[in-house]
Amino acid sequence: MYSDGRERDCVQQTFEGFPPPEEGEGYSYSAGFGYLGGPQEGRGKGKSELQIQEIHRQANILGFAILLSIFLSNASFFLLTRLFALLSSGVVIMKNGQVLTNQFLHYFIRLLVYLAQIVIPYWVVSCLNGFSLKKDLPRGAVKGRTLVPCTFILLAIGIVGIASANLLSGLASQLNIRFVSSTEPAITSVPAYLLYFLSLSAVPAVVEEVVFRGVVLQPLRRFGDRFAVVVSAVVFAMAHQSFVKAPNMFFVGLFLGYVAIKSGSILTTVILHFVNNALSLVLTTLQTAVSASTYALVQNSLFALLLLLGVFSIAYLSRQDSAIFAIEDYEDTNTLTTKMIAFIGSGGFVISLCMVAFLMASQARIL
16 A cells, blocks of 8 residues: 555556556666656656655655654664673773674664664555565565676765865865864774674665665656665665765765666665765775785775776677667656756755754764
């Protein structure tokens, strides 16, 4: 059932009288969510307003999810640290409120906090939209001939993202501003490192793909695939709440959304996401294990190789299909620009955007 009571009876379901596009028109369905939009010919102004109204609803739902995520990240940390302080000697709450933990519990609590702040808010979103993980996640097979080149393209995008983050940090330093980030304690035990690797690579790959390329992206496809990819990338970037990482997260989100739609496989994006996270963690670990000059040599050589492979991968895929990177939408009642303005201008989303901007600004320190 949909949230408004309509039956989830077939994939090609109409919405408020809109017929589904003909096969071959270029629009891809989100299974179970029907189609909202259509050619402007024969469509009155009321249909356009209906679409904008539904976009406002989706924006407010996602804005609420972002705000709930921010609240839960703080509330769950407070509750979990107090709970573990009662149950284990590995967690100590100082009089000034500072939390001291052993390495394993540090990453275990952080993993629980992460799951709470991501899973709970977007479970609410799935309920409000009538989204079913069993029915609505894209479950296409993983194809090696696209997985391998897409992996190199994503890693190349990540390298460009690192460069953009360094550029933003450099520009901020020119204004005597430094953005602080959390630092990881030195890991000295194997169980702690395994949990660290799991909580920062495998778990986010699965959870974030199901959430952002599933729960968020798929219901939005009724407004057009381009719109869905852009909005899901914006929400993905906001969820990371980092000023210097925001451009990188946005472009990574764009590419993963594109892959999810083109491949029809959430497992493909999970693998891509995992490889991207794992490489980042391996480099972080290497940085603490070798000298600065050795690390710089390895990093620069690897980045150059991955950029080259990324360019070759783009050329390879383009040769297979000249329109491989295009997402064609069925002609709609509103333009992409109109739909984006309607989404970003919705009250709930504006409030969440302001809150995220405030949190990002709070990371700034005047030198």
